[in-house]
Amino acid sequence: MFDQCMKKFLVVAGGGIALLALLAVPAAAQVPSSTATSVQAPPGKVKLPAARSVLDQVRRAGVLRVGVVEQIPWTFTNRSGQLVGFEVDVARALASDLGVRLALVRASSNGIADDVAGGHADIGAAGLWYSPRRALVVNYTRPYSEATMRLFASRAKAAGRTDVAAYRLADVTLGVLKGSPGAAFAPKAFPLARISTFERYADLADAVETGSIDAGISMSPRPEFLVHVAGDRIFLPVGNAIATRSESFIVPRGDADILAYLDSWIRYRDETGWLKSRRDYWFGSFAWADQLDAK
Numbered sequence: 336m337f338d339q340c341m342k343k344f345l346v347v348a349g350g351g352i353a354l355l356a357l358l359a360v361p362a363a364a365q366v367p368s369s370t371a372t373s374v375q376a377p378p379g380k381v382k383l384p385a386a387r388s389v390l391d392q393v394r395r396a397g398v399l400r401v402g403v404v405e406q407i408p409w410t411f412t413n414r415s416g417q418l419v420g421f422e423v424d425v426a427r428a429l430a431s432d433l434g435v436r437l438a439l440v441r442a443s444s445n446g447i448a449d450d451v452a453g454g455h456a457d458i459g460a461a462g463l464w465y466s467p468r469r470a471l472v473v474n475y476t477r478p479y480s481e482a483t484m485r486l487f488a489s490r491a492k493a494a495g496r497t498d499v500a501a502y503r504l505a506d507v508t509l510g511v512l513k514g515s516p517g518a519a520f521a522p523k524a525f526p527l528a529r530i531s532t533f534e535r536y537a538d539l540a541d542a543v544e545t546g547s548i549d550a551g552i553s554m555s556p557r558p559e560f561l562v563h564v565a566g567d568r569i570f571l572p573v574g575n576a577i578a579t580r581s582e583s584f585i586v587p588r589g590d591a592d593i594l595a596y597l598d599s600w601i602r603y604r605d606e607t608g609w610l611k612s613r614r615d616y617w618f619g620s621f622a623w624a625d626q627l628d629a630k
Contacts (some may be wrong), residue, residue, distance in 0.1 A: 388592035389457050399435050401426040402442045402456035408556065408617045409462045410439075413626040421617040422460045425479070428609070429460075429600060448473045451585050458593065459585040464516070474588050478581035479601040479610055484517060487558035488550035488572045489543050497572050502550060503527055510539045510551040517552035520578055544568050552577070556618050563621055 393399050403410040403422050410420040418439055430437035440456040447459045448469040462482055465475055486502060496502060502509065507528040511517040512535075521530050531548055533539040540561055543551045550572065551558075561569050584601075586593050604610045617623060 388590050389587060390590075390593045390596050393433060393435055393457055393593075397435050398438050399426070399430045399433055400438045400440050400455075400457045401429075402440045402447045402450050402459040402461065404442055404444050404447060404461035406444075406462070407627070408623060411626075412628065414628050419623075419626060421480070421613055422462065424613050424617075425610075426460050428604065429597075432600060448585060452587060454587075457586075458597070462582045463585055464580040464582060469585065472588065473585040474590075474594055476584040476586065476594060476597045477601055478583050479605065480582040480614055482580050482582055483555045483576035484520065484552060484578040484580075485555050485558040485571060485576055486550050486552060486573050487543060487561055487569055489546040489548070490568055490570050492546035493549045493572060494570075496549070499573055499577060501572075505529075507550070508548040510542050510548045512536050512539055512553070516554060516578075516580075521552050524577065540565075540569075556621075560621060560624075 401422075403418070403426070405411055405418075408420050409422045410418055413419045423439065426439065427437055440450065442450045442456065442459070442461070444461065447456070447461055447463070448466075449472060450456045451459045452472040459473070462480065463469070463475075464482065469475075486499070488496065488502075493502075496507075501507075503525050505527045507525070508531055509521055509525055509528050510531045510533055511521050513532050518530075518532060521528070531542070533542065536553070536557070539551050539553075542548045543561075544565055555576070558571060562571060584597050586597065601610070
């Protein structure tokens with residue numbers, strides 16, 4: 336029912352790290368590991384100390400390996416075959432400030448923490464929420480962004496339900512994507528409602544649009560994008576987010592230097608307004624939608 340651009344958005348954005356169907360490519364295959372001793376300091380520059388932390392290793396190797404997860408608009412492949420998105424902008428700016436080359440390492444939401452802990456990526460930047468399981472193997476920086484979860488509803492079936500309480504009733508059916516944050520959140524927040532689980536985000540969107548279910552639960556900006564392309568068939572019944580989570584980088588445990596540097600970098604980029612400008616572009620508008628591959 337949606338045009339090709341929409342279907343691309345739904346299929347790629349379908350999983351989550353909070354989110355979407357993710358392109359899981361073995362992280363180790365993306366960027367060869369480099370040892371600090373294989374890179375010599377350029378003549379005339381201050382010699383760096385022996386590599387003790389990830390920060391030292393990155394500067395000596397001249398490359399920052401950032402683990403990412405494909406999920407629109409955090410990270411996705413555009414029409415030209417290049418990775419773009421909010422996290423790509425963040426990673427590119429970070430590498431530039433470090434004076435090194437950027438290498439993006441594709442990972443899955445379930446495997447990215449192990450990739451960082453195992454040294455396949457130096458850090459992870461994938462819209463990651465705090466998670467007790469991940470915290471066992473990696474450390475989190477201070478937040479640099481925020482993710483919100485929204486209800487999106489069928490205009491035909493749920494037009495009269497305009498507050499959260501109206502979706503906590505036994506006669507309501509809510510749709511969630513399998514393995515997504517919404518799938519974990521819905522049974523706790525809506526214990527009386529019937530929960531229908533979908534394998535693909537496109538199927539969830541179709542079920543809401545046709546009125547097969549009352550509403551769906553998903554991370555922004557997907558619900559907003561659905562309303563943008565579906566006209567009056569889908570609406571956002573609740574003005575505010577139904578859940579909000581902080582997003583941070585992940586780094587190897589026990590490495591105080593890289594953690595301190597990233598915390599300082601986030602504070603600087605936040606106070607100068609750069610992070611807000613990137614969030615506004617990727618999550619506050621659809622100016623980037625023409626970059627979606629329509630195939």
